[in-house]
Amino acid sequence: MSSLIIENANLFTGVDEEVIANGAVWVSDGFIKFAGHLKDLPTNGENVDRYDALGKFVMPGMTESHVHLSYNNAHPQQLNSQPLPIAMLDAADNARVLLGSGFTSAISFGSAQGLDIPLRDAINAGRIPGPRLAASDRDLGSTGSNADGTFGGDNSKKIIADGPWAIRKAVRTLAKRRCDIVKIFLDGEALSEFAPPGVLTYTDEEVATAVEEAHIRGMRVVCHSRSAAAVKQAVRHGVDIIGHANYLDDEAVRMLEAKRDEIFVGPGIAWEIALLDRGSELGLPRDAMEQRGYQREIDETISAVKRLRESKVRVLIGGDYGLNITPHGTNSKDLEYFVDLFGMSASEALLCATRDGGAAADTSGMVGTLEEGKYADLLIIDGNPIEDIRILQDHSRIVGVMKDGVMHCALMQKNPYVAPNEQMEG
Ligand SMILES: [Zn+2]
Known part of the structure; x- marks a missing residue:
């Protein structure tokens, strides 16, 4: 002992x-x-x-609430393009770096080639260092959704399913692969040519089916929802963790407040900030990104998080680290954003990173305090x-x-x- x-x-x-x-x-x-x-x-x-x-x-x-350990610190349009054996080694490295950066738990918001599942198993078996990982596989989305190629890409990152039965089959496949988490796209991205925020890429029937099937199989559902409409759709159908939630209206805030004891929101603000600050390195200059609406998205997120705090909805840190503009290991930047942008005290930001993130990562209540x-x-x-x-x-x-x-x-x-x-x- x-x-x-x-x-x-x-x-x-x-x-x-x-x-x-x-x-x-x-x-x-x-x-x-x-x-x-x-x-x-x-x-x-x-x-x-x-x-x-x-x-x-x-x-x-701390808990990183929106992790992509399979991302290899590359250009957003060249993520996960390496062969599988190299990608696995990178993922193992990223898990070690995340733990070393102070994150003992992480919630996967999608993994290329399903790498997070063997990664989770290797961590749990003590073979490699890494955080407790709630693992997911490829993103689930409809044809023409943000999962379907905003950043190009092959099938290594996505499962495209349309209609309730195809979705049910996709979720069953994810259960068979032993996922803890199903990541689903409910709307899109300002950079997308065909799936911007606010355009719902699944019907209510499809979302209800995905969540029902996941919950039957003991998996939780996390989503990409930027608009109020996509947030409300997520809340209506029982999604467990809502990613982004940048644009909220009164109804969305009320619905989240009513479910605040079961639901979590992770703004994942690092992506927008890095895109504006460092996008020019990627050939995406600031004025072009502002025209695309990214500055407005940050401004809207600041007011959304303020309203969530007033409503005592739990807000989590993390999101979309693992790009060249947001490398793994810099995840604690989020706490600075929570203090400087969202106006939290340092101790309030720490509670988001520890107590609340832990509650989201581990539903048995053993993590976070x-x-x-x-x-x-x-x-x-x-x-x-x-x-x-x-x-x-x-x-x-x-x-x-x-x-x-x-x-x-x-x-x-x-x-x-x-x-x-x-x-x-x-
Ligand atoms: Zn993400």
Whole structure:
């Protein structure tokens, strides 16, 4: 039985916004046995290791709520074009980098070639480091939907199904491949020539069928819904996690509020921001992207998130990292956006990343907060993210990532078995 006490920390348990000075966390056999004031630490057995976290900030591991581990940091139009064996190695690398960046859980929003399923299995078997992964396969969409080729691409990223029975068969196929998550496209993308936001690419009957079949099979459904119409369609038919939700009207906000205890929304704002800031590197200059409506989309998202916060709808961080303009490992940028753009306090953004993301990732309630009985997934940070949320983006400040009670070391080194000075010489 392994047991560790982390003491003298600035402790953020993720239960609320409080930071406990002189906090302690007792980890035993992969579970939290205690988290709170050091003075309240129960008397413990003799064989307990101790880690002095003086000056350090201890917090729950974060959840990336909209991950694409199969994306290879490439141009959006050249994603996943590599052969399968290379793509799998990249995905394994991306999982390690995500864990090393402080994300102990992740929800897949679509994986090329279904890579997230063997990836999840390898992580769970302890063969490779990575976050707890709710895995999905290819995107599900209709003919002419955003899944059907906004960014070109072959069938490695999509399953095109039209009509209830074809959709039922597609979802059954995803169940057979052992997905946890079904990703479905309900509307599109401003860059698309044929599926812009606001044009519903599935009928109500089709969405209802997809969700019904997924839920029967024990899978959850996540969607791409940018417009109010697509958000309302998702809520009406029981989609579990809504991606984007950029444009909301009163009715959409009311519907989300009524289901706020079961539903989650992830704005995935990094994509729009990166496209405007760095699109010119991709041959997509800012003024052209503004004309396409991306600045308006950001502005609308800011007011949408404000309304969701007022309605106490849970908003999650993450989304669409893994492009050349949003590389894997920079996922904590989202917390900065939550503070700077959405006006959250640092502790509120941390709750989105930990407590709320954990609840979305793991429906059994074992993830996202440091409380007795939960999985020991935590981060030890050099510095205080409450004072500056950006320090979470600095990998050198993440001095420890614990998942399942196991402390992972040197995750950001390409080859953790080579001493750092040898790597630098090479
Ligand atoms: Zn995405």
